[in-house]
Amino acid sequence: MDMKSYLWDFDEKELRKTEKGRIFILERMLNYGPDGEKIKLSEVKRYWDQLHLNSLARRLMTLLIWKKYQLLPKNKNLFWTV
Numbered sequence: 001m002d003m004k005s006y007l008w009d010f011d012e013k014e015l016r017k018t019e020k021g022r023i024f025i026l027e028r029m030l031n032y033g034p035d036g037e038k039i040k041l042s043e044v045k046r047y048w049d050q051l052h053l054n055s056l057a058r059r060l061m062t063l064l065i066w067k068k069y070q071l072l073p074k075n076k077n078l079f080w081t082v
Contacts, residue, residue: 004035004037005032005033005035006025006028006029006031006032006033006034006035007025007028010024012025022043023047023050023051026039026043026044026047026051027051027052027053030044030051030053030057030061031053031054031057041065044061044065045065
């Protein structure tokens with residue numbers, strides 16, 4: 001069985017049966033990497049408001065998809081390395 005790295009703890013066939021499951025798979029692909037698969041832009045746009053993404057990934061995708069730049073809050077400490 002070919003297990004995808006972003007779905008190590010769930011059965012993909014069962015998740016694909018429901019819309020909530022498909023959203024969960026998309027969310028995992030965006031947060032953990034698509035494991036060689038292509039992510040459909042139309043799906044990302046369709047479910048954008050329902051996706052739970054980490055904040056840096058959400059900001060980057062907002063810039064890439066909608067060309068909107070989001071500023072960081074002024075009171076946030078910026079001590080991370082990228």
